[in-house]
Amino acid sequence: MRSLPLFSSCLAALSSFACAELNLSQPLLSRQVLPGTFKPPQVFKNVNLVRNTNLDKSYPRETINVVIENIDTKPQSEYYLPFETSLISRVGGLEVRDKKDADSGFFKVEVVGLDAQSSTEFYLIHLPTPLAPKQQQTLSISYSVLSALAPVPAKIGQSEKQYVQYTFSAYTPSAYVSEKQKTKLKFPSGDVPDYTTLPADLNAEKKVDPQKQGSTFTYGPYNDVPAGADQDVSVRYEFTKPLTHASLLERDIEVSHWGGNLATEERYWLTNQGAELKNHFSRVEWQKTQYLNPPSSALKGLNLPLHPGAMDPYFTDDIGNVSTSRFRPGKKENLLELKPRYPVFGGWKYSFRVGWNADLSTYLRKLSKGDTYVLKVPFLEGPRLAEGIQYSKVHLRIILPEGATNVKYSTTVPLTDSKTSIHHTFMDTLGRSTLELHAINIMDEFRERDLIVTYDYSWTAGYRKPIVITLGMFAVFAATWVLGSIDTSIGKSKKA
Amino acid sequence: MSTPLLDVWEAAASSPYQPSISKDSQLTVGAVLLLIALLLAGVFGLNLKFINVPLLGVPASLAFGFGAVYMICAVGVYV
Known part of the structure:
Protein backbone atom coordinates (compact mmCIF):
# COMPACT_ATOMS: atom_id res chain seq x y z
CA MET A 1 0.00 0.00 0.00
CA ARG A 2 2.88 2.31 0.79
CA SER A 3 4.10 2.13 -2.80
CA LEU A 4 0.89 3.71 -4.11
CA PRO A 5 1.65 7.33 -3.02
CA LEU A 6 5.24 6.86 -4.23
CA PHE A 7 3.98 5.70 -7.61
CA SER A 8 1.49 8.56 -7.90
CA SER A 9 4.13 11.17 -6.96
CA CYS A 10 6.48 9.70 -9.61
CA LEU A 11 3.67 9.96 -12.14
CA ALA A 12 3.04 13.59 -11.15
CA ALA A 13 6.75 14.39 -11.50
CA LEU A 14 6.87 12.79 -14.94
CA SER A 15 3.77 14.61 -16.10
CA SER A 16 5.32 17.93 -15.06
CA PHE A 17 8.23 17.16 -17.42
CA ALA A 18 5.79 16.45 -20.21
CA CYS A 19 3.95 19.72 -19.56
CA ALA A 20 7.21 21.68 -19.52
CA GLU A 21 8.02 20.72 -23.10
CA LEU A 22 7.02 23.89 -24.85
CA ASN A 23 8.20 24.59 -28.33
CA LEU A 24 9.73 28.04 -28.11
CA SER A 25 12.04 27.70 -31.09
CA GLN A 26 9.77 29.90 -33.21
CA PRO A 27 9.03 33.43 -32.06
CA LEU A 28 5.42 34.00 -31.20
CA LEU A 29 3.59 35.99 -33.83
CA SER A 30 0.38 37.64 -32.88
CA ARG A 31 -2.09 36.70 -35.52
CA PHE A 239 25.74 35.91 -58.76
CA THR A 240 29.37 35.50 -57.77
CA LYS A 241 28.90 37.09 -54.38
CA PRO A 242 28.34 35.56 -50.94
CA LEU A 243 24.77 34.86 -49.86
CA THR A 244 25.34 36.15 -46.34
CA HIS A 245 22.68 35.03 -43.92
CA ALA A 246 22.60 35.69 -40.19
CA SER A 247 20.58 33.00 -38.47
CA LEU A 248 20.65 35.13 -35.31
CA LEU A 249 21.78 38.60 -34.37
CA GLU A 250 21.82 39.59 -30.73
CA ARG A 251 22.28 43.28 -30.18
CA ASP A 252 22.63 44.90 -26.77
CA ILE A 253 22.53 48.63 -26.17
CA GLU A 254 23.45 49.65 -22.63
CA VAL A 255 22.76 53.12 -21.27
CA SER A 256 24.98 54.42 -18.46
CA HIS A 257 24.03 57.75 -16.91
CA TRP A 258 27.00 57.78 -14.52
CA GLY A 259 29.49 57.05 -17.26
CA GLY A 260 27.73 59.22 -19.88
CA ASN A 261 28.15 56.27 -22.22
CA LEU A 262 26.14 54.22 -24.68
CA ALA A 263 27.72 50.77 -25.10
CA THR A 264 26.70 48.62 -28.07
CA GLU A 265 27.51 44.97 -28.55
CA GLU A 266 26.43 42.80 -31.46
CA ARG A 267 26.77 39.02 -31.67
CA TYR A 268 26.42 37.45 -35.11
CA TRP A 269 25.89 33.86 -36.26
CA LEU A 270 26.60 34.03 -40.00
CA THR A 271 26.26 31.40 -42.72
CA ASN A 272 27.10 31.70 -46.38
CA GLN A 273 24.19 30.11 -48.24
CA GLY A 274 26.12 30.08 -51.53
CA ALA A 275 27.47 27.12 -53.50
CA GLU A 276 29.71 24.75 -51.53
CA LEU A 277 33.29 23.98 -52.53
CA LYS A 278 33.67 21.09 -54.97
CA ASN A 279 37.16 20.24 -53.68
CA HIS A 280 39.14 21.07 -50.57
CA PHE A 281 39.97 24.70 -49.87
CA SER A 282 43.31 25.59 -51.44
CA ARG A 283 45.17 28.31 -49.58
CA VAL A 284 47.69 28.64 -52.43
CA GLU A 285 44.99 29.22 -55.03
CA TRP A 286 43.24 31.66 -52.73
CA GLN A 287 46.38 33.65 -52.00
CA LYS A 288 47.37 33.77 -55.70
CA THR A 289 44.17 35.61 -56.61
CA GLN A 290 44.08 38.03 -53.69
CA TYR A 291 46.08 40.78 -55.40
CA LEU A 292 43.63 40.80 -58.31
CA ASN A 293 40.65 40.78 -55.93
CA PRO A 294 38.29 38.95 -58.31
CA PRO A 295 34.59 38.50 -57.49
CA SER A 296 34.20 35.51 -55.20
CA SER A 297 31.41 33.50 -53.67
CA ALA A 298 33.28 33.66 -50.35
CA LEU A 299 32.69 36.27 -47.69
CA LYS A 300 36.05 38.00 -47.29
CA GLY A 301 35.30 41.00 -45.11
CA LEU A 302 32.60 43.07 -43.48
CA ASN A 303 32.49 46.85 -43.22
CA LEU A 304 30.56 48.32 -40.34
CA PRO A 305 29.92 52.03 -40.79
CA LEU A 306 29.52 53.28 -37.24
CA HIS A 307 28.20 56.68 -36.29
CA PRO A 308 30.76 59.45 -35.81
CA GLY A 309 31.82 59.49 -32.18
CA ALA A 310 32.00 55.71 -31.86
CA MET A 311 35.14 54.65 -30.00
CA ASP A 312 36.90 51.70 -28.32
CA PRO A 313 35.76 49.04 -30.85
CA TYR A 314 36.47 45.37 -30.31
CA PHE A 315 36.11 42.30 -32.53
CA THR A 316 36.29 38.89 -30.91
CA ASP A 317 35.14 35.36 -31.63
CA ASP A 318 35.17 32.05 -29.77
CA ILE A 319 38.99 31.95 -29.80
CA GLY A 320 39.54 35.52 -28.63
CA ASN A 321 40.54 38.84 -30.16
CA VAL A 322 40.63 38.85 -33.97
CA SER A 323 43.49 41.11 -34.96
CA THR A 324 42.52 41.46 -38.64
CA SER A 325 40.37 44.54 -38.20
CA ARG A 326 40.85 48.23 -38.89
CA PHE A 327 39.10 51.21 -37.39
CA ARG A 328 39.02 54.33 -39.54
CA PRO A 329 37.49 57.30 -37.75
CA GLY A 330 36.07 59.90 -40.11
CA LYS A 331 33.85 62.93 -40.20
CA LYS A 332 30.78 61.25 -41.68
CA GLU A 333 31.24 57.79 -40.22
CA ASN A 334 33.71 55.71 -38.27
CA LEU A 335 34.37 52.70 -40.46
CA LEU A 336 35.10 49.42 -38.72
CA GLU A 337 36.60 46.98 -41.24
CA LEU A 338 36.43 43.36 -40.14
CA LYS A 339 38.10 40.37 -41.73
CA PRO A 340 36.97 36.96 -40.51
CA ARG A 341 39.71 34.48 -39.61
CA TYR A 342 39.02 32.60 -42.85
CA PRO A 343 37.13 33.33 -46.09
CA VAL A 344 33.59 32.08 -45.48
CA PHE A 345 32.69 29.85 -48.44
CA GLY A 346 29.27 28.39 -49.22
CA GLY A 347 27.92 26.25 -46.39
CA TRP A 348 30.56 27.59 -43.97
CA LYS A 349 29.71 29.46 -40.81
CA TYR A 350 31.31 32.22 -38.79
CA SER A 351 30.18 33.65 -35.49
CA PHE A 352 31.70 36.65 -33.80
CA ARG A 353 30.99 39.66 -31.63
CA VAL A 354 31.75 43.33 -32.10
CA GLY A 355 31.18 46.19 -29.74
CA TRP A 356 31.91 49.88 -29.29
CA ASN A 357 31.18 52.85 -27.03
CA ALA A 358 29.74 56.26 -27.79
CA ASP A 359 28.97 59.47 -25.92
CA LEU A 360 25.48 59.33 -24.47
CA SER A 361 24.73 63.01 -25.18
CA THR A 362 24.21 62.26 -28.90
CA TYR A 363 21.54 59.66 -28.20
CA LEU A 364 19.82 60.74 -24.99
CA ARG A 365 17.81 63.83 -24.19
CA LYS A 366 16.03 64.91 -21.03
CA LEU A 367 12.59 66.40 -21.13
CA SER A 368 12.29 69.84 -19.55
CA LYS A 369 9.50 68.65 -17.26
CA GLY A 370 9.87 65.74 -14.85
CA ASP A 371 12.46 62.99 -14.85
CA THR A 372 11.67 61.61 -18.29
CA TYR A 373 14.44 60.75 -20.72
CA VAL A 374 14.15 60.00 -24.43
CA LEU A 375 16.64 57.75 -26.21
CA LYS A 376 16.99 57.48 -29.98
CA VAL A 377 19.18 54.70 -31.37
CA PRO A 378 19.30 52.81 -34.70
CA PHE A 379 17.33 49.56 -34.53
CA LEU A 380 19.96 47.81 -36.62
CA GLU A 381 23.52 48.86 -37.49
CA GLY A 382 25.60 45.98 -38.73
CA PRO A 383 27.64 45.47 -41.89
CA ARG A 384 27.08 47.34 -45.13
CA LEU A 385 27.56 44.95 -48.04
CA ALA A 386 26.77 45.67 -51.68
CA GLU A 387 25.10 42.26 -51.96
CA GLY A 388 23.15 42.75 -48.73
CA ILE A 389 22.77 40.65 -45.64
CA GLN A 390 19.66 38.93 -44.34
CA TYR A 391 18.77 38.29 -40.70
CA SER A 392 16.44 35.44 -39.74
CA LYS A 393 16.11 36.58 -36.15
CA VAL A 394 17.10 39.81 -34.46
CA HIS A 395 17.01 40.07 -30.67
CA LEU A 396 17.55 43.63 -29.51
CA ARG A 397 17.96 44.52 -25.84
CA ILE A 398 17.96 48.07 -24.57
CA ILE A 399 19.49 47.91 -21.10
CA LEU A 400 18.36 51.01 -19.22
CA PRO A 401 19.79 52.29 -15.92
CA GLU A 402 18.76 50.55 -12.71
CA GLY A 403 15.45 51.95 -11.50
CA ALA A 404 14.12 53.19 -14.87
CA THR A 405 10.34 52.85 -15.02
CA ASN A 406 7.47 53.55 -17.41
CA VAL A 407 9.36 52.32 -20.50
CA LYS A 408 7.71 53.09 -23.85
CA TYR A 409 9.07 52.60 -27.36
CA SER A 410 8.27 53.30 -30.97
CA THR A 411 9.81 52.00 -34.19
CA THR A 412 8.79 51.43 -37.80
CA VAL A 413 10.51 48.03 -37.91
CA PRO A 414 7.91 45.20 -37.88
CA LEU A 415 8.31 43.35 -34.58
CA THR A 416 7.12 39.94 -33.48
CA ASP A 417 7.52 40.28 -29.74
CA SER A 418 8.41 42.84 -27.10
CA LYS A 419 8.71 42.72 -23.33
CA THR A 420 10.44 44.42 -20.43
CA SER A 421 12.57 42.40 -18.06
CA ILE A 422 15.34 42.80 -15.50
CA HIS A 423 19.01 42.38 -16.44
CA HIS A 424 21.57 41.80 -13.68
CA THR A 425 25.13 42.97 -14.19
CA PHE A 426 27.99 44.71 -12.35
CA MET A 427 27.17 46.65 -9.17
CA ASP A 428 23.40 46.15 -9.44
CA THR A 429 21.21 45.76 -6.41
CA LEU A 430 17.81 45.33 -8.04
CA GLY A 431 18.85 44.83 -11.68
CA ARG A 432 18.38 47.07 -14.69
CA SER A 433 15.14 47.53 -16.56
CA THR A 434 15.58 46.02 -20.00
CA LEU A 435 13.44 46.40 -23.09
CA GLU A 436 13.61 43.29 -25.29
CA LEU A 437 12.46 43.52 -28.89
CA HIS A 438 12.33 40.58 -31.30
CA ALA A 439 12.06 40.78 -35.07
CA ILE A 440 12.27 38.10 -37.75
CA ASN A 441 13.20 38.22 -41.44
CA ILE A 442 14.96 41.58 -41.46
CA MET A 443 17.31 42.81 -44.17
CA ASP A 444 20.17 45.30 -44.06
CA GLU A 445 17.81 47.86 -45.61
CA PHE A 446 16.48 48.40 -42.11
CA ARG A 447 19.88 49.70 -41.02
CA GLU A 448 18.96 53.27 -40.35
CA ARG A 449 15.47 52.73 -38.94
CA ASP A 450 15.27 54.43 -35.58
CA LEU A 451 14.07 53.13 -32.27
CA ILE A 452 12.85 55.72 -29.79
CA VAL A 453 12.55 54.76 -26.12
CA THR A 454 11.26 56.97 -23.31
CA TYR A 455 11.62 56.16 -19.63
CA ASP A 456 11.29 57.80 -16.24
CA TYR A 457 14.41 57.84 -14.09
CA SER A 458 14.29 59.75 -10.82
CA TRP A 459 17.42 61.26 -9.24
CA THR A 460 16.93 59.06 -6.16
CA ALA A 461 17.19 55.95 -8.34
CA GLY A 462 20.31 57.47 -9.90
CA TYR A 463 22.08 57.70 -6.53
CA ARG A 464 21.38 54.07 -5.68
CA LYS A 465 24.80 52.78 -6.75
CA PRO A 466 27.10 55.21 -4.82
CA ILE A 467 24.80 55.13 -1.78
CA VAL A 468 24.90 51.32 -1.62
CA ILE A 469 28.72 51.39 -1.77
CA THR A 470 28.79 54.22 0.79
CA LEU A 471 26.61 52.27 3.22
CA GLY A 472 28.75 49.20 2.78
CA MET A 473 31.91 51.18 3.50
CA PHE A 474 30.32 52.88 6.49
CA ALA A 475 29.44 49.45 7.89
CA VAL A 476 33.14 48.56 7.62
CA PHE A 477 34.10 51.72 9.59
CA ALA A 478 31.50 50.97 12.26
CA ALA A 479 32.61 47.36 12.51
CA THR A 480 36.25 48.48 12.79
CA TRP A 481 35.38 50.78 15.67
CA VAL A 482 33.34 48.05 17.43
CA LEU A 483 36.10 45.47 17.01
CA GLY A 484 38.78 48.02 17.96
CA SER A 485 36.94 48.93 21.17
CA ILE A 486 36.74 45.36 22.47
CA ASP A 487 39.08 45.09 25.40
CA THR A 488 41.08 41.92 24.87
CA SER A 489 43.68 42.61 27.61
CA ILE A 490 44.27 40.09 30.39
CA GLY A 491 43.60 41.23 33.94
CA LYS A 492 41.47 43.99 35.37
CA SER A 493 40.40 46.67 32.97
CA LYS A 494 41.93 50.07 33.59
CA LYS A 495 39.57 52.79 34.63
CA ALA A 496 40.25 56.22 33.34
CA MET B 1 6.59 60.42 -41.02
CA SER B 2 5.80 61.58 -37.54
CA THR B 3 5.05 59.51 -34.46
CA PRO B 4 4.24 60.79 -30.94
CA LEU B 5 7.59 59.65 -29.53
CA LEU B 6 9.49 61.24 -32.41
CA ASP B 7 7.77 64.50 -31.54
CA VAL B 8 8.92 64.05 -27.94
CA TRP B 9 12.49 63.55 -29.20
CA GLU B 10 12.32 66.67 -31.36
CA ALA B 11 10.81 68.68 -28.50
CA ALA B 12 13.78 67.86 -26.27
CA ALA B 13 16.33 68.94 -28.91
CA SER B 14 17.74 71.70 -26.72
CA SER B 15 18.53 69.48 -23.73
CA PRO B 16 20.90 66.64 -24.63
CA TYR B 17 21.91 64.58 -21.61
CA GLN B 18 25.17 65.75 -20.06
CA PRO B 19 26.67 63.70 -17.23
CA SER B 20 27.83 65.71 -14.20
CA ILE B 21 31.39 64.45 -14.69
CA SER B 22 32.54 64.12 -18.31
CA LYS B 23 34.24 60.97 -19.59
CA ASP B 24 37.65 62.67 -19.71
CA SER B 25 37.69 63.63 -16.04
CA GLN B 26 36.25 60.40 -14.59
CA LEU B 27 39.68 58.95 -13.86
CA THR B 28 40.93 62.10 -12.07
CA VAL B 29 37.76 62.54 -10.01
CA GLY B 30 37.61 58.86 -9.13
CA ALA B 31 41.28 58.73 -8.16
CA VAL B 32 41.09 61.90 -6.02
CA LEU B 33 37.96 60.69 -4.20
CA LEU B 34 39.46 57.26 -3.54
CA LEU B 35 42.66 58.91 -2.26
CA ILE B 36 40.64 61.10 0.11
CA ALA B 37 38.80 57.99 1.30
CA LEU B 38 42.13 56.23 1.90
CA LEU B 39 43.59 59.18 3.84
CA LEU B 40 40.50 59.59 6.02
CA ALA B 41 40.42 55.85 6.65
CA GLY B 42 44.08 56.03 7.68
CA VAL B 43 43.43 58.88 10.13
CA PHE B 44 40.41 56.95 11.48
CA GLY B 45 42.58 53.88 11.97
CA LEU B 46 45.03 55.86 14.10
CA ASN B 47 42.24 57.39 16.26
CA LEU B 48 39.62 54.71 16.95
CA LYS B 49 37.17 56.91 18.86
CA PHE B 50 33.39 56.88 18.69
CA ILE B 51 33.25 60.52 17.58
CA ASN B 52 35.47 59.68 14.61
CA VAL B 53 32.93 57.17 13.23
CA PRO B 54 30.58 59.93 12.00
CA LEU B 55 33.29 62.61 11.75
CA LEU B 56 35.73 60.67 9.54
CA GLY B 57 33.75 57.56 8.60
CA VAL B 58 30.88 59.35 6.87
CA PRO B 59 33.02 61.56 4.57
CA ALA B 60 35.37 58.65 3.89
CA SER B 61 32.43 56.35 2.98
CA LEU B 62 30.90 59.00 0.73
CA ALA B 63 34.22 59.62 -1.00
CA PHE B 64 34.71 55.89 -1.45
CA GLY B 65 31.14 55.37 -2.76
CA PHE B 66 31.30 58.05 -5.45
CA GLY B 67 34.99 57.50 -6.15
CA ALA B 68 34.42 53.79 -6.75
CA VAL B 69 31.57 54.49 -9.21
CA TYR B 70 33.70 56.96 -11.19
CA MET B 71 36.78 54.74 -11.11
CA ILE B 72 34.79 51.74 -12.39
CA CYS B 73 33.43 53.91 -15.22
CA ALA B 74 36.90 55.27 -15.98
CA VAL B 75 38.33 51.79 -16.51
CA GLY B 76 35.63 50.95 -19.06
CA VAL B 77 32.87 49.20 -17.13
CA TYR B 78 30.10 51.72 -17.62
CA VAL B 79 27.79 51.01 -14.68
Missing part, protein backbone atom coordinates in the same frame (compact mmCIF):
# COMPACT_ATOMS: atom_id res chain seq x y z
CA GLN A 32 -5.64 35.71 -36.25
CA VAL A 33 -6.35 32.09 -37.06
CA LEU A 34 -9.14 31.39 -39.52
CA PRO A 35 -10.58 28.05 -40.72
CA GLY A 36 -8.91 26.43 -43.75
CA THR A 37 -12.00 26.96 -45.86
CA PHE A 38 -11.64 30.74 -45.58
CA LYS A 39 -11.62 32.66 -48.85
CA PRO A 40 -11.14 36.42 -48.89
CA PRO A 41 -14.40 38.15 -49.87
CA GLN A 42 -14.19 39.23 -53.52
CA VAL A 43 -14.73 42.93 -52.87
CA PHE A 44 -11.73 44.26 -54.78
CA LYS A 45 -10.25 43.80 -58.20
CA ASN A 46 -6.74 44.64 -59.36
CA VAL A 47 -7.13 47.04 -62.26
CA ASN A 48 -3.45 47.17 -63.04
CA LEU A 49 -0.61 45.39 -61.30
CA VAL A 50 3.11 45.77 -61.93
CA ARG A 51 5.56 43.69 -59.90
CA ASN A 52 9.24 44.66 -59.90
CA THR A 53 11.62 41.99 -58.69
CA ASN A 54 15.09 43.27 -57.96
CA LEU A 55 17.74 40.54 -57.89
CA ASP A 56 20.75 42.82 -57.29
CA LYS A 57 21.11 41.67 -53.72
CA SER A 58 21.43 38.25 -52.11
CA TYR A 59 17.69 38.26 -51.44
CA PRO A 60 14.97 39.14 -54.01
CA ARG A 61 13.23 42.42 -53.28
CA GLU A 62 9.69 42.60 -54.58
CA THR A 63 7.73 45.80 -55.12
CA ILE A 64 4.12 45.41 -56.21
CA ASN A 65 2.42 48.55 -57.45
CA VAL A 66 -1.25 47.78 -57.80
CA VAL A 67 -4.30 49.90 -58.63
CA ILE A 68 -7.18 48.37 -56.66
CA GLU A 69 -10.85 49.10 -57.16
CA ASN A 70 -13.73 48.42 -54.79
CA ILE A 71 -16.31 46.35 -56.71
CA ASP A 72 -18.59 45.88 -53.70
CA THR A 73 -21.56 48.03 -52.77
CA LYS A 74 -20.13 49.04 -49.39
CA PRO A 75 -16.86 50.81 -48.46
CA GLN A 76 -14.09 48.27 -47.88
CA SER A 77 -10.82 48.50 -45.97
CA GLU A 78 -9.42 44.95 -45.76
CA TYR A 79 -7.17 43.83 -48.61
CA TYR A 80 -5.74 40.29 -48.46
CA LEU A 81 -2.38 39.29 -49.89
CA PRO A 82 -1.88 35.50 -50.19
CA PHE A 83 1.39 33.58 -49.74
CA GLU A 84 2.16 29.89 -49.66
CA THR A 85 2.70 28.62 -46.12
CA SER A 86 6.31 27.66 -46.90
CA LEU A 87 6.96 31.11 -48.34
CA ILE A 88 5.27 33.32 -45.77
CA SER A 89 7.74 32.28 -43.06
CA ARG A 90 10.54 33.69 -45.24
CA VAL A 91 8.84 36.94 -46.23
CA GLY A 92 10.39 39.87 -44.46
CA GLY A 93 9.88 43.57 -44.11
CA LEU A 94 6.46 43.67 -45.78
CA GLU A 95 5.37 47.28 -45.94
CA VAL A 96 2.43 48.88 -47.68
CA ARG A 97 1.93 52.52 -48.44
CA ASP A 98 -0.15 54.68 -50.71
CA LYS A 99 1.86 55.09 -53.91
CA LYS A 100 0.45 58.56 -54.56
CA ASP A 101 0.82 59.77 -50.97
CA ALA A 102 4.12 58.35 -49.77
CA ASP A 103 4.34 60.71 -46.79
CA SER A 104 1.20 59.31 -45.17
CA GLY A 105 3.22 56.45 -43.70
CA PHE A 106 2.85 52.69 -43.67
CA PHE A 107 -0.51 50.96 -43.48
CA LYS A 108 -1.27 48.52 -40.68
CA VAL A 109 -0.44 44.99 -41.80
CA GLU A 110 -0.97 41.71 -39.95
CA VAL A 111 -0.51 38.02 -40.65
CA VAL A 112 -3.69 35.97 -40.86
CA GLY A 113 -3.05 32.30 -40.19
CA LEU A 114 -5.23 29.47 -41.38
CA ASP A 115 -5.50 26.06 -39.73
CA ALA A 116 -2.75 23.49 -40.19
CA GLN A 117 -4.17 21.84 -43.33
CA SER A 118 -4.20 25.02 -45.40
CA SER A 119 -1.39 25.66 -47.85
CA THR A 120 -2.11 29.37 -48.11
CA GLU A 121 -1.75 32.13 -45.57
CA PHE A 122 -2.54 35.80 -45.89
CA TYR A 123 -1.20 39.19 -45.02
CA LEU A 124 -4.14 41.42 -44.17
CA ILE A 125 -3.64 45.04 -45.21
CA HIS A 126 -5.83 47.59 -43.42
CA LEU A 127 -6.49 50.65 -45.58
CA PRO A 128 -6.46 53.69 -43.25
CA THR A 129 -9.63 55.07 -44.87
CA PRO A 130 -12.18 52.60 -46.29
CA LEU A 131 -12.35 52.69 -50.07
CA ALA A 132 -15.79 53.76 -51.35
CA PRO A 133 -17.53 51.62 -54.03
CA LYS A 134 -16.10 52.06 -57.54
CA GLN A 135 -13.20 54.10 -56.13
CA GLN A 136 -9.58 53.26 -56.91
CA GLN A 137 -6.40 53.46 -54.87
CA THR A 138 -2.78 52.73 -55.76
CA LEU A 139 -0.92 50.55 -53.26
CA SER A 140 2.80 50.06 -53.16
CA ILE A 141 3.57 46.75 -51.45
CA SER A 142 7.22 45.96 -50.87
CA TYR A 143 8.83 42.95 -49.26
CA SER A 144 11.87 40.68 -49.48
CA VAL A 145 12.09 36.93 -49.57
CA LEU A 146 14.86 35.45 -47.44
CA SER A 147 16.77 32.24 -48.24
CA ALA A 148 15.12 32.31 -51.67
CA LEU A 149 18.16 31.79 -53.90
CA ALA A 150 19.46 28.26 -54.46
CA PRO A 151 22.93 27.83 -55.93
CA VAL A 152 22.84 25.73 -59.15
CA PRO A 153 25.22 23.91 -59.45
CA ALA A 154 25.27 23.33 -55.71
CA LYS A 155 29.05 22.74 -55.70
CA ILE A 156 31.61 24.83 -57.55
CA GLY A 157 35.36 25.28 -57.66
CA GLN A 158 37.06 27.86 -55.46
CA SER A 159 37.49 30.49 -58.21
CA GLU A 160 34.48 29.62 -60.35
CA LYS A 161 31.48 31.79 -61.05
CA GLN A 162 28.43 31.15 -58.91
CA TYR A 163 24.96 30.80 -60.44
CA VAL A 164 21.77 30.96 -58.40
CA GLN A 165 18.21 29.97 -59.18
CA TYR A 166 15.09 31.84 -58.16
CA THR A 167 11.67 30.22 -58.53
CA PHE A 168 8.50 32.29 -58.36
CA SER A 169 5.07 32.55 -59.95
CA ALA A 170 4.81 34.48 -63.21
CA TYR A 171 1.34 35.52 -62.07
CA THR A 172 1.67 37.70 -59.00
CA PRO A 173 -0.14 35.87 -56.19
CA SER A 174 -3.36 37.71 -55.47
CA ALA A 175 -6.63 36.96 -53.74
CA TYR A 176 -8.49 39.02 -56.36
CA VAL A 177 -8.97 39.05 -60.12
CA SER A 178 -6.25 41.00 -61.92
CA GLU A 179 -7.34 42.73 -65.11
CA LYS A 180 -3.83 43.49 -66.25
CA GLN A 181 -0.51 42.52 -64.75
CA LYS A 182 3.15 42.00 -65.50
CA THR A 183 6.39 41.15 -63.69
CA LYS A 184 9.70 42.87 -64.33
CA LEU A 185 12.91 41.20 -63.21
CA LYS A 186 16.10 43.17 -62.76
CA PHE A 187 19.21 40.98 -62.79
CA PRO A 188 22.63 42.03 -61.45
CA SER A 189 24.15 41.33 -64.90
CA GLY A 190 23.13 40.10 -68.35
CA ASP A 191 24.52 36.62 -67.64
CA VAL A 192 21.24 34.65 -67.38
CA PRO A 193 21.91 31.21 -68.91
CA ASP A 194 18.58 29.56 -68.05
CA TYR A 195 15.03 30.78 -67.63
CA THR A 196 11.53 29.36 -68.08
CA THR A 197 9.87 30.31 -71.36
CA LEU A 198 6.10 30.61 -71.38
CA PRO A 199 3.98 30.08 -74.54
CA ALA A 200 2.87 33.15 -76.49
CA ASP A 201 -0.88 32.45 -76.13
CA LEU A 202 -0.73 33.23 -72.39
CA ASN A 203 0.65 36.67 -73.09
CA ALA A 204 -1.79 39.51 -73.76
CA GLU A 205 0.34 40.81 -76.63
CA LYS A 206 0.85 37.27 -78.02
CA LYS A 207 4.60 37.46 -77.53
CA VAL A 208 6.81 34.73 -76.11
CA ASP A 209 7.62 35.29 -72.45
CA PRO A 210 9.88 36.64 -71.12
CA GLN A 211 10.75 39.77 -73.07
CA LYS A 212 14.45 40.60 -72.64
CA GLN A 213 16.02 44.03 -72.53
CA GLY A 214 19.62 43.98 -71.31
CA SER A 215 19.60 42.76 -67.73
CA THR A 216 15.82 43.28 -67.41
CA PHE A 217 13.30 40.52 -68.18
CA THR A 218 9.53 41.03 -68.35
CA TYR A 219 6.94 38.31 -67.87
CA GLY A 220 3.55 39.48 -69.18
CA PRO A 221 1.41 41.47 -69.59
CA TYR A 222 -1.37 39.05 -68.78
CA ASN A 223 -5.06 39.94 -68.94
CA ASP A 224 -7.84 38.77 -66.60
CA VAL A 225 -5.83 36.51 -64.34
CA PRO A 226 -8.21 34.77 -61.87
CA ALA A 227 -7.68 34.95 -58.12
CA GLY A 228 -5.12 32.48 -56.82
CA ALA A 229 -3.67 31.70 -60.29
CA ASP A 230 -0.18 30.26 -60.19
CA GLN A 231 2.40 29.68 -62.92
CA ASP A 232 5.81 28.64 -61.60
CA VAL A 233 8.84 29.93 -63.48
CA SER A 234 12.54 29.77 -62.63
CA VAL A 235 15.46 31.91 -63.61
CA ARG A 236 19.13 31.06 -63.16
CA TYR A 237 21.65 33.88 -63.23
CA GLU A 238 25.22 34.69 -62.31
